[in-house]
Amino acid sequence: MSVYLEITGVHAREILDSRGNPTLEACVTVKNPLDFRCYTGRAAVPSGASTGQFEAVELRDGETRYFGLGVRHAVKNVEEKIASAVLGKNALEQVLLDRTLLELDGTENKGNLGANATLSVSLACAKAAAAALSLPLYRYLGGVGAKLLPVPMMNILNGGRHAANTVDFQEFMIMPVQAENFADGLRICAEIYHQLKKLLEEKGLSTGVGDEGGFAPDLADAQSVLELLAEAVKAAGYTPGQDIKFALDVAGSELYNEKTGMYHFPGESRLKGVDVVRDTDEMIACYERLTEEFPLLSIEDGLAEEDWDGWRKLTQRLGDSVQLVGDDLFVTNTKRLDAGIKLETANAILVKVNQIGTLTEAFEAVEMAHKNGYKAIISHRSGETEDTTIADLAVAWNTGQIKTGAPCRSDRVAKYNRLLQIEEELGTAAQYMEPFRKI
DSSP states (O other), X not given: OOOOOEEEEEEEEEEEOXXXXXEEEEEEEEEETTTTEEEEEEEEOOBOSSOOTTSOOOOOOOSTGGGGTOOHHHHHIIIXXXXXXXXXXXXXXXXXXXXXXXXXXXXXXXXTTOHHHHHHHHHHHHHHHHHHTTOOHHHHHHGGGOOEEOEEOEEEEEOGGGOSSSOOSSEEEEEOXXXXXXXXXXXXXXXXXXXXXXXXXXXXXXXXXXXXSOBOOOOSSHHHHHHHHHHHHHHTTOOBTTTBEEEEEOOHHHHEETTTTEEEOHHXXXXXXXXXXXXXXXXXXXXXXXXXXXXXXXXXXXXXXXXXXXXXXHHHHHTTTSEEEESTTTTTOHXXXXXXXXXXXXXXXXXXXXXXXXXXXXXXXXXXXXXXXXEEEEEOOSBOOSOOHHHHHHHHTTOOEEEOOOSOSHHHHHHHHHHHHHHHHHGGGOEEOGGGTTO
């Protein structure tokens, strides 16, 4: 017997994200004919600060309220255009629902309805269907094969667009690659985070935090940051390279200047008193030096989003030993990922559901990556909400890695706590760290 979970209600509202800026939350209600009850799924959409130029459009009002950042038009699109198109449809048919959203928008980049509008409904439909079937979201989306808990790529020191400091690279992360399970890995990361705070206090450096909860002191360059992180790891009782490996999000597109064709380092320039710029070859050489000196496992957006020749050279030089992650490069878009695969650039994709605008498209990006030997990493955005959907997605799609910030601020911690719940639910079936056992 097939089940038809009729969509009976669609509602949206303007809410605030973790930066105090407006974002959109949708509620989708379905009716289960088996028990004659109604079930509602809620989904809130995050927002990025460091955004790639090829991301789907995040529709903003452009009016005086909220300095132009309001999302009332996106809310109206949900409650009028999208609602009229999906009411009465079967919430279990996720691919067809998402296709309906794409056809209704009719643009390549969701510029008509807004990716924030389409995504909120896409996710809320899946959550409503899962609730109606009494299944956790990860099980509904991933089936019996959903069992891999992700290794946290925990951002404990912020820079770039995520912090008002002199650190030019955007994120410095730790990865607990020798932990026994997710809960153990989370504990190790939290201990190192608190130890880092003590070290910063001892050195008279700021313990204020950036958008994603990582500390944001003024430091000279990436080497200085990694030296500090290594010190914190050791002070917490762990061994860099054995218990903990490091990861970077350079956000290369934010440093790149199209007019000069160079990568500019404003923070490093300010501290050193000289104008610091690097070309593509110098950037690659910098990463090679860092990987020789530190246990660096992953580098995200090491070069600009359109520096394809540079990315290919970077992959040839470091791709066999380091995870090279495309975020702005791929923007969770299968067309750009396919181009990268054919050009043999990068070896991993960062998956942000709001970059593309529907659940189906995000899954297709993960699927394409896995089929071609690329790793996939589920990621939050700098402007987050208390919505924990990405924790379920990481397990549903067996990505094995997740980026969701520091163990600070409830919008980040909520995702970690959700993963603790999932690990407990899975019990002995839960797996952890399988992609890194031999690294």
